[in-house]
Amino acid sequence: MSAAAIAALVVLGFGVMLVRRRSLATLLVAAQALLLGVAALLLAGDRPAAFLVAAIILLTRAVALPALLVLTRRRTPEPYLVTPATTVVVRLLVAAVVALVAVAAVPPLGLGDPPAEHGAVALLSLGIAIVVMRRPALLQVLGILVAENGVYLLAISVPGGLPLVIELGVLFDLVLVVTLAAAFTHKIHAEVGTGDTDLLRGLRD
C-alpha cells in the first residue's frame, strides 16, 4: 500500500477519536475498511482464490459490519449526544501522543515495509486509545474495528500473503465479536437508557 493511502487510514482513525456523531464515526471506519479492501484486491491481482477472499473480506468489513452498526445506532437512539469526557483538543493530543509513542517504541517488525508497519502500529494504538477515551458503547466497538484495521493493514502487507484459511478465520471471529458487541450495545441501551458506558461503573473494589 502506498504511503499516502496509509496516511489516509491513520487520518480516518484520528477522525473516529474526534467526531461526536456515532453515524459519522461508523462512516469513517467503513471508509478505512474500503480503502484496505481495495488495496487487498489490487494486491491479490491474478490469484483467483486470494481475490475471492479479499472480496469477501471487503464486503464484510466495509459493508456488512458498518451496516450492522448503523442498524444498532438506529435501534439505540440517544435523547441527546453523549457529552465527551474530554475536549476535542485533548483527544487529538492524546491520540497523537499515543500513536507517535507507539510507532517510536515498536522496533521494526521485519516486513521490510516501514510505512505499513508504522501504519499498523499507529492504528492499533489509536484503536486502544479510542476505547479508553470514548464513552458511547458503539464508539468503543468502532475503536476495536480501528485496531483490527491496523492488524489487517499488516496482514495485506505480508510478502506472499497470508494463508487464506487464516484470513477467513480472523474474519469469522471478527464478525462474531462485532455481532456480540452490537447485541450488548442494544441490551445495555435497553437496560440503562443510553449507550454511555460511563454509567456502567458499578463494579469497583
Added chain:
Amino acid sequence: MPRSARGTPTCCGDCVTDAAPALIVAALAAPLGAALLVTLAPSAGAADRLNLAMSALTAALTLALAAIALAASPGVAARGSWYLLDPAGGVFLAVIAVVGLASAAMSPFYLRHAGRSWFTARRSHAVYYAAFNLFWAALLALPLAGNLALAWLLIEATTAASAFLVAFSGKRSALEAGWKYVILTTLGLAIALLGVLVLFVAVGSGGSGLGLGRLDWQVLAQQGERLPGQATLVAFVLILVGLASKIGWAPVHNWLPDAHSEAPPPVSAMLSAALLPTVLLIAWRTKLALEPALGPGAVRELFIGFGLASLLVAIPFLWRPLPWKRLLAYSSLEHMGILALGIGFGTPLAIAGVVVHVAGHGVAKALGFYAAIPLLRQDPSAGERPARGLAQASPPTAAAISASLFSLAGLPPSPLFVSEVMILLGGMDAGLIAISSIAAVLLALGFLGLAHALLEGLLGTERGPRSRPSRSARAIAVLCAAAAVALLALTVAAYALPGSDLVAALMGNGA
C-alpha cells in the same frame, strides 16, 4: 506432517494412536451437536436432561483422549496438519472435561432459580446450554490445536461464546462485566494477532515454505536460530502481552474480577478453572516453540514479571472482606501468577509443580464457584457482601467452601501446597533465589488472607433465617466429597510426578 507413534510401547499402542484423529473429531463434535440439539428441546427440563447426557458423552470422549495422550508420554500420541495430541494437552483436556461435566451438572440448579435473564424464561435454558456447549467445544479444541494461528482463532472464539454467558443474567452489573470482558480481551487479542503475523513473516524469512504449517509448534521449535532474533522477540512480546489480557495477568486483569463475579457460577468455574489455564497453555507452548530462537533470558523474565505482578496485585484483595465469588476471582489472579512463575522458572521440578497446580486449582476453584449456587440461593445478599456464619446456616455449603479455600490457600495436604513448594524449589533450582523468596513471602500473605476469610465466613453470626437444605446444597455435598477425594489423589500423584515421563515430555514441545 509425519505422525509419530513414539513412546507407545504396547503392541496395541499403534491402533490406539490411529484412533486418535477420529476420537478428536468425535470429542469436538459432541459439544457442537449438543449446542444444536438443546435448541430443539421442547421444554426447559428436557434441555437440562439432554445437556447432561450430551455432557457425559463429551467428557467421556475427552477423558479417553486425555488417557491416550498421557499414556504416550514422553512421546506424542498423534500429530496432524492442524492437531497435536501430546501429554501437556492431555493434562489440560482432562481438567477441561472434568470441570465442564461438573458445570453442566450444576447448571440446572443455577437456572432453576436464575429468575429473569437476557432471554425469556422458556428460551433461557436452551440458549444458555447452546452457548455453554459452544464455549466448551472451543475450549476443548484449544489444547489440541497444533498451530499458533489456529490456537489464536480458537481463543477469540471462546471470547464470543463466554462473554454472552457472563452477561446471561441480563443485570446491569452483568452487562458491565460482559462488556468489559469483550472489549478488553478483543483488544488484547488484536495485539496478539499482530504478533502472530510478525512471527509468520519471520518464519518465512528463515526460508520455510508457505502456508499454515509455518506456525506449527514443532516447525517453530525446529527453526531455532534460523529465526531472525529481533523480529521473533517482538512477535513473542506482542503475543504474550496480548494473551496476558485473556489469561488475566496483572496489570491487564481488569475484566477478570468482574466477569468471574457476575457470570453464573457454573460459567465462572469454567472461566477460572479451564479457560484461564488453557490460554496459559498456549502462552507456554509459544514459549517452548520460540525459546530455541530467543534463548531463555527475555522469555523467562517476561513470564516471571507477569507472575510477580499478578501476585502483588492479587494478595491485598485476598485480605479484604469481599463477596465470595469476587474473592475467588482474585484468588484466580493469584494462581495464574503462580503458574506464570512456574513456567518462567522452567526447571523440571517447577514444571511438575505447574501440572499439579493446574489440576488442583481447577478442582478446588470449580468447587468454590459451585458452592456459590446454594450460598446465593440461601442468602442473595452474599453477592454483594462477604459470607458470614455459614457453619450454622448451611453445613454442606460450609464444607464445600472450606474444602475449596483450604486447598486454594495451599494448606497441606492440599495438592496446591505440594505444587507451590515444587514451583518455589524449582525457582531456586534455576538459581532465582531472590524471586523465589519474594514469591514465597507473597504466597504466605495470600494464605493468611484466605485463612482469615475462611474463618470469618464459617463463624460469625449468620444472616437471615436458617432454611432447609436446598437441592443444590445436597448436590454440593456430593461434589464436595468427590472433589476432596480428587484433591487427595492429586496430592499423592504429585509425589510421583517429579522425574516421570510426563514431566520429561513437558520440558519440550512434544517435538
